[in-house]
Amino acid sequence: MLTYRHSVAGDTVRVHVPATPEELDAFLDWARQADGRGPIALDSETSGLDVFSDGYRLRTVQFGDAHDAWVIHWERGGDFRSAALEALTKVRRFLIHNAAFDWLVLDRHAGIPLEDLAPRTRDTRVMAALLDPRQPQEGGIGVGLKPLSAYYVDRSAPDTQGDLTAVFRGLGLTKASGFARIPLDHPVYNLYAGLDVILTARLEPCLAAELARLGVRERLVDYEHQISRICAHMQRRGLLLDEEFTRELDADLSDDAETYAEIAARYGVESVNSTRQIAEALTGMGERLTEQTASGAVKVDKAVLLALADMDLSWKRLGTRTPNPLAEAVLRSKRAGKWRTTYAQTFLETVDSSGRVHPFINSMAARTGRMGVTRPALQTLPSSDQMIRRCLLADEGHVMVSTDFAAVEMRVLAALADVRRMKEGFQSGGGEFDIHMYTAQLIRGEGATEKDRKLFKGAGFGKVYGGGVSALARQTGAAEEEIRRAVNAYDAAFPEIRRASARWQREARATGMVTVSATGRRMPLDRDRAYAVVNYQCQSAARDLLGQALINAEAAGLLDAMRLPIHDEILASVPASEAADYAREFEKAMTFNLFGVPIVSKADVGGRSWGSLYGADF
DNA sequence: ACACTCACG
DNA sequence: ACGTACGTGAGTGTA
Numbered sequence: 001m002l003t004y005r006h007s008v009a010g011d012t013v014r015v016h017v018p019a020t021p022e023e024l025d026a027f028l029d030w031a032r033q034a035d036g037r038g039p040i041a042l043d044s045e046t047s048g049l050d051v052f053s054d055g056y057r058l059r060t061v062q063f064g065d066a067h068d069a070w071v072i073h074w075e076r077g078g079d080f081r082s083a084a085l086e087a088l089t090k091v092r093r094f095l096i097h098n099a100a101f102d103w104l105v106l107d108r109h110a111g112i113p114l115e116d117l118a119p120r121t122r123d124t125r126v127m128a129a130l131l132d133p134r135q136p137q138e139g140g141i142g143v144g145l146k147p148l149s150a151y152y153v154d155r156s157a158p159d160t161q162g163d164l165t166a167v168f169r170g171l172g173l174t175k176a177s178g179f180a181r182i183p184l185d186h187p188v189y190n191l192y193a194g195l196d197v198i199l200t201a202r203l204e205p206c207l208a209a210e211l212a213r214l215g216v217r218e219r220l221v222d223y224e225h226q227i228s229r230i231c232a233h234m235q236r237r238g239l240l241l242d243e244e245f246t247r248e249l250d251a252d253l254s255d256d257a258e259t260y261a262e263i264a265a266r267y268g269v270e271s272v273n274s275t276r277q278i279a280e281a282l283t284g285m286g287e288r289l290t291e292q293t294a295s296g297a298v299k300v301d302k303a304v305l306l307a308l309a310d311m312d313l314s315w316k317r318l319g320t321r322t323p324n325p326l327a328e329a330v331l332r333s334k335r336a337g338k339w340r341t342t343y344a345q346t347f348l349e350t351v352d353s354s355g356r357v358h359p360f361i362n363s364m365a366a367r368t369g370r371m372g373v374t375r376p377a378l379q380t381l382p383s384s385d386q387m388i389r390r391c392l393l394a395d396e397g398h399v400m401v402s403t404d405f406a407a408v409e410m411r412v413l414a415a416l417a418d419v420r421r422m423k424e425g426f427q428s429g430g431g432e433f434d435i436h437m438y439t440a441q442l443i444r445g446e447g448a449t450e451k452d453r454k455l456f457k458g459a460g461f462g463k464v465y466g467g468g469v470s471a472l473a474r475q476t477g478a479a480e481e482e483i484r485r486a487v488n489a490y491d492a493a494f495p496e497i498r499r500a501s502a503r504w505q506r507e508a509r510a511t512g513m514v515t516v517s518a519t520g521r522r523m524p525l526d527r528d529r530a531y532a533v534v535n536y537q538c539q540s541a542a543r544d545l546l547g548q549a550l551i552n553a554e555a556a557g558l559l560d561a562m563r564l565p566i567h568d569e570i571l572a573s574v575p576a577s578e579a580a581d582y583a584r585e586f587e588k589a590m591t592f593n594l595f596g597v598p599i600v601s602k603a604d605v606g607g608r609s610w611g612s613l614y615g616a617d618f
Numbered sequence: 619a620c621a622c623t624c625a626c627g
Numbered sequence: 628a629c630g631t632a633c634g635t636g637a638g639t640g641t642a
Contacts, residue, residue, distance in 0.1 A: 342638065471630090
């Protein structure tokens, strides 16, 4: 038996790599006694991250405790697979760092269903994110195994991923190809594969103690595990791609980008993404560019270019000046190029052999707990035009249903800050209740106009985001004096918001600059941006309502229908003949009473494509 | 690596 | 003392 020894926190730990079927017996003996000693750390090494692609390989499965790790070479097949499968099936409790990934790998490539493994899992990444969700760049520890191990377990814990990248280079491989092609017997590969589970095993008790010390409820930890599993379920299902349409769209966008880039080139702009070239060319045409970026460069963003092209924010002609042809060409080329590379091409790159895309859903991406979706970033598809969302389809015989919370952050603000007159409004009105018009009428009287509504909607956003008068004026384009009066009137109508903000800031300062949400989520506040506490409280409460809605939806039998969480919305694919029933059930799953404030939702039943919810049906 | 830009809620 | 828009993911250009 090959056994590598390494030092972790002053102890010598062992990484065992069985090379023959006989040597697997020692592993099985160890695994059979595992349950008596507590949960076993589990990890896998694979050919890459694109779990659903053709040719994807599971290479090793690792099991371990604080002192011993076993690296089982799944790729060798036969008895190696049987041994790994026996442990995967029989061990009662596992510790995994970032479980969603391994759940999906083992579900798809080892035949261990997500439904079977997830309930037996405790995820150290989830635990860490509940202690401090910040990334290292934001001043936190981070939620990666490496920084967490270095912080909690052993300051000199190796950077297993980073060091492996160096090994890959030494073998003439890249970071991308290394995991697929490094020889299965490579000593560093095996040592690090084993160390990862040993570090996970040692990390968990540290995180558990810290969670207990800080009073983070076990209920919250369990809640996040449920949500993580539901998100993994959605990821496994994926969304059906209309490949033919997407390929045509890709070609059309490519033509568009090229056509307008050629026009821009006539004015000396070689690359439409070079702000320096655009600024120089526009200045040469006699345009005056007055706006600056944070670092003092000339600003030539979409708002600046639209004004020069005589267009409003929805690209409609204003008729206020002669359109600058370069500005318009740059706008059109950039948009087509971005939509093509960021969306259409990523769809085609990530689609699996059965025509589905499986975006990564990070169930706890932001400090507030908000989720993040990547590869492709399906939470950020253009909504002004249906062409990109048109690429994604409900399943055969299904239609898309999108259920949104109604003005959830304003409702949450009313509930958390106990805003009397806001609560009265929400309580008296139903799902169609318009908080912004209500506010306008509260302040202006019955004669409040649509313009007043807009003004106080801006003021409301200012409150939720923590913005001030000048930021609001900049954002809305209204005069500062007008905004100032609106904000003052807003504060007079809803005085509880300022008081809650002050209270939350005071509490955070008294507890190490951490604000704790209604659910017990810990959110570190930046000392110089303490005003953001209002947004953190509202955003995290809204996120936790969505999380509970996912759990409610599963309980109502809607798990298989769900496709994507989008902050205040659940997108689903449901049988066309039962769409109305599903819509009602989703609305029910997304209905709450939060401290006396009704949280309500509205389902929209679309057609076959996601784009159908954004315009004409297809 | 960082700046800038742009897509979303 | 004062005022600060919040949270993401992703592509391209530049140094």
